[in-house]
Amino acid sequence: MADLAAPRFLDSRTPPNVLTLTMIVAAGAMSMNVFLPSLPGMAEHFQTDYRLMQLSVALYLAVNxxxxxxxxxxSDMVGRRPVILWSFALFILATLGCILAPTVQVFLAFRMAQAVIVGGMAISRAAVRDMYPPDQAASMLGYVTMGMSIVPMLAPALGGVLDQAFGWKANFWLQAAMGAGVLWLVWRDMGETAMRREGGLRRQLHDYPELLLSRQFWGYCAAAAASAGAFFSYLGGAPFIGSVIYHMDPATMGFFFGAPSVGYLFGNWFSGRYSVRFGINRMVIIGATIATVALVMSLVLFHLGLGSQYVFFGFMIPLGLGNGILLPNANAGMLSVRPHLAGSAAGLGGAILIGGGAGLSALSGWLLTPDTGAFPLLWMMVISSTLSIVAITLVIRRQRRLGA
Structure with missing residues (x-):
């Protein structure tokens, strides 16, 4: 951890304020889900099949x-600040491309380009690790993501309202405006947090095997990816569940769609409050268990014939709660395996998490039909979340063996 000065708000010579870090991640979260209630209308606008339009989620995640x-x-080589600034500048241009796209193919191309905002989301986590030791980093990540969870909680509902009032393009104008605001905030407030390393990109690539050969790193990655995989399956399938199976209008679906973020908010608060006291591993197992139990209960109710939109979306609240506890701690675990490669760990770990999410998001969209109902999606989410328990259990057992 670098010997950094105390943050001073809107002073680019010091590390970033927690508000800046929160807004960096919030902008990326908004880009991911604010337009989802508009997918049926966008498919009609571009005169294409819903399943092709739904690829705007999966392709975005894959490029991400x-x-x-x-x-x-x-970011380990040139620093966190320039990577984040360039990410937001390019994101704004890509968003304008989505607005002006004449065909669905052009739209999907610019939608993939929007994924460049991941430079801000991933590297902001590395910046937190630059500033704090492991358990405190987990706590700070919890507070950062607690603040940003308000945005994705409100974004689908806001997106549905904007769609009904002004059409689907209003959601992308909102993204462009937020991207510009965060770009200004980063420029004014975020000083460099990374220590420059000699050797350039070649040195970074040479050091990558340190992460690839670390079982502890892979264990935390697997726990995070499996737990988040349940949520990404939800991102891909829930718009279909709401609009086709339960016949919700965009505004209503947007309101229901934000259910996981309600739990995520409280999970992040719990993580920020108790990670230092309980430790990373215990918090990860708590979060994984809460999410998995909730999904199993939802699946059982559907099999008993008691399923409804209230059951489906209602049990997404504890899913969000579990993810809100698990993810900050699993991310802190990843970044702490090799602190001098925090940026590389954030990038590689995030790629594994998002890459798996892209596949599950696409698969959930293709498996669901009016005849299947919510069952394929719920089974995917249960299996994915269960694997997170398996992964963190293996990490804990290995650490106990090494400590013995």
Whole structure:
């Protein structure tokens, strides 16, 4: 951890304020889900099939994953600040491209380009690790993501209202405006947090095997990816569940769609409050258990014939609660395995998490039909969340063996 000065708000010579870090991540979260209630209307606008339109989620996540592998080592080499600034500048241009796209193919191309905002989301986590030791970093990540969870909680509902009032493009104008605001905030407030390393990009790539050969790193990655995989499955399938199976209008679906973020908010608060006291591993197992139990209960109710929109979306609240506890701690675990490669770890870990999420998001969209109902999606989410318990259990057992 670098010997950094205390943050002073709107002073670019000091590390960033927690508000700046929160807004960096919030802008990325908004880009991911604010337009989802508009997907049926966008499919009609571009005169294409809903399943093709739904690829705007999966393709975004796939490019997001690839970029994280690249931006992590670059941020270790040139610093966190320039990577985040360039990420937001390019994101604004890509968002304007989405607005002006004449065809669905052009739209999807610019939608993939929007994934460049991941440079801000991933590297902000590395900046937190630059500033704090492991358990405190987990606590700070909890507070940062607690603040940003308000945005994705409100974004789908706001997106649905904007869609009904002004059409689907209003959601992308909102993204462009927020991107510009965060770009200004980063320029004014975020000083460099990373220690420059000699050797350039070649040195970064040479050091990558330190992460690839670490079982502890892979264990935390697997726990985070499996737990988040349940949420990304939800991102891909929930718009279909709401609009086709339960016939919700965009505003209503947007309101229900934000259910996981309610739990995520409280999970982040719990993580920020108790991570230092309980430790990373215990917090991860608590979060994984809460999410998995909730999803199993939802699946059982559906099999008993008691399923409804209230059951489906209601049990997404404890899913968000579990993820809100698990993810800050699993991320802190990843970044602490090799602190001098925090940016690379953030990029590679994020790529694994988002890459798996892209696949599950696409798969959930293709498996769901009016005849299947919510069952394929719920089974995917239960299996994915259960694997997070398996992954963190293996990490804990290995650490106990090494400590013995």
């Amino acid at each position: 994953a690839i970029l994280q592998i690249i931006v992590g080592p670059i």
